Amino acid sequence: MRPVFAYSGLFFALLGASALHGQSVPPREVAPGVWFLLGDASKGYSNTTVIEIGDYLIVVDANYPARAREIMAELKQLSPKPVRFVFDTHAHGDHSYGNSVWTAAGATTLAYDKVLEEMDRYEPVRWQAAATKREDVRSLHEDTVQRPQKTFNKSPFVLKDATREVDFYFLGWGHTPADGYVWLPKERVLCTGDGAVNGARNKLWDANIANWPKVLEKAMHFEPLFVLPGHGEAGGAEILSGQRQFLLDLYSAVQEQVKQGKTLAEISIQLPERDRNWIPKDLSWDVEATYSEIAGHKPAGALPHQWK
Template sequence: MTSSMSEGPQVLQSKSPGDEPNDHSVGIPQEVAPGVFFLKGGTRYFEEGTKTGPAGAVRSLMCNNGWIDLGDEVLLIDSNMPSRTDALLSAVRDTVGEKPIKYVVNTHHHGDHVYGNRRIRERTGAAIIACREMVDELRRFETAAFGGPPGRWEQVATLRPDLADTSLLPPTLVYGDRLELIGRDRRVELLHHGWGHTRGDTIVWLPAERVMFAGDLVANGPYNIVRDGEMREWPKFLAFMEELRPSIVCPGHGERAGPEILTSQRGFFLSLWAQVESRVRDGITLDTLLGDIEMIRAALLADPAAAEHVIPHDADLAVMSLNAQVERVFRQIVQE
C-alpha cells in the first residue's frame, strides 16, 4: 500500500489498445498548493519490467514532474523523457497560461529526469539547473555528452526512438549546496545534502507552502533503484528532509504524499541495512545472502516501518529487484 494525500485527480491512463507502454500522454496535473503543481508519471516500468519486452520496458520509463508559478515565470521540476516534452509543456500552459518557463531543475542525473533537457530548452530557453555533483555524475555515466563513448542511457537509444532523435543537454546553471530562487509571488530553495539516491540529488523546497519535491530520494511505493545510492547516508538525507517539516511531499515516482512517506522511506532503508548487516556479521557470502532473499523479503514486509517500499515480487529487471538492493548494501558494508 502506498501513502497518499486526500483523493485528488488521477493521471489519465493510456487509451491505446493494450495500454501500450510508449504512450506519451501526461495525465491531469494536481494543484497541491496555489500555483504549485504535481504531475504523476506512469510506474509500469517498475511493476512489469521486461514482461513488455526489453523495448517496452525502456519505453515505458518516465518520472513525475512538478512546476511552480513564481509570479512572472515558471520553474519546472525535471524534464522527463523527450517523447513527453510537447504534452508536458502543454500541461504547464493549461495551468499557468503563457508564462515563460525560466528554470528547469534536474533533481538528479538519471535519464528519465534529464533527457528532455534539450527539447525543453529549445522550446523555452529555460536555464537547466542542477548541483555540481549531479554534473559530475553525468560525466561519469552519460559519457557521450562529454565527447566519450556511449554511456548508460546512450547505449539504449536503439530501444527508444526519442533518445535516438536527440542528445543529452547537461545543466547550464550549476550550484553548490543551496540555491534560492525568488519570484514575484514565492521563494523556492534548491537543496543538496550529500549522497543519497545519487551523489547529486536536489530537493525543491517551498518553505512558505511547505511543499517538497523530493526527486528519487523518495518513491511512493516499491520503486527504489539503488545502484547509484549510498545506503548508509541516504537515510540521513531523508532525516534532513523530515526536519524541514513539509506538509506535502511529491516523490520522483508514485503518488504524492504527506511527510509520513519520508519516515517510511527512511525506515525501509534502515531495516534493509539491518537485515543485511546482521548476516554479514555472521560471515555470510554474497551468494548465500542472495539465497536468503525470500527470508529477507518476508522480514521487511513484516516491518510496518518498511513494508510499503518492499518489492513484493521482482519485475524481471536486474536493476529493479530486492536482490539488487541487498547486494548494494552488502558491498557497501564489506568495503567499510
C-alpha cells in the same frame, strides 16, 4: 497543522485511486501556482512539479524527451507564463534526458553542480544504452545528455519574488551523490526527486545506503505538508519516513547476515511489514547493492557497478 495534513492525505488518496491502471492523471494544483504531474510509470517517466514564480515557471525534472514534450503541451492549460528554469534533481535519465528538448524551447536547465560530475562519470554509456531501448532518446540524434546550463554549489540556491520563495537544496549523498531537493517554505511543499519515492520504485546502484537515511532525516526537519516524490503518488511526510525506514531495515538485515559470515548468494532477508510499500517483488538487486556497500566498505555508488 494536523487537520491540514489529514486533508492532504485524503486528497492524495483520492488522486492515487484515479491513477490506477496507467490512466493519464490531470495535473493537480497542490498550492496556488504549484502543480504536481504524475508520470506514467509504464513509460519509465518520473513525476514533474511546476512552480509559478514572478513572470515565469520552474519545472522540476526535465524527464525523458517524450514526456518533456507532453508536459510542454499540458502547461498551456495551466499558465500563460513561459518556463524559465528546468531543474534536474539528479543525473538519471528519467529526470534529465529531456534537457535538450527544454533548452530548444528557450528554458535554462539548472542543477546542483555535482550533477555534472555524475553525468561525466556515467555518460555517454547510459545515454547510449537508453537510446537502444527508447525511441524518444534515439530520435534526438544526440550523443549524450545535454548538461545543465546553470549550476549552483552553495545550498540552498534561492529564487524569490514578492509572493514566493523556492529553495534548491543539496542534503548529502542518498540516492546519488548529487541529489537536489526543492523546498517551498511558505507552502511547505517538498520535491524530493528520487531521494524519496512512493512505492517500490527506487534503484540503489548509485546510492550511499548507509548515509541516505540521514539525508532523509534532514528532509523531515522541513516538516513538509506535501511531499512530491520522483515516482509514485504524492503524499505527506510519511513518504520520507517510510523511505527512510525501508533503507534502515534493508541495511541492518543485510549487515546482520554479513556479520554471520554469509556470502551474497547465501543472504536471505525478510523485511518487516511496515516496509511493504517500498519492498520490490524481487529484492535481490537491493540486497546486492547493500551487500556490496557493506562488504566493500564504501558507498554502493562509489564501487564498480553496472546499471541494471
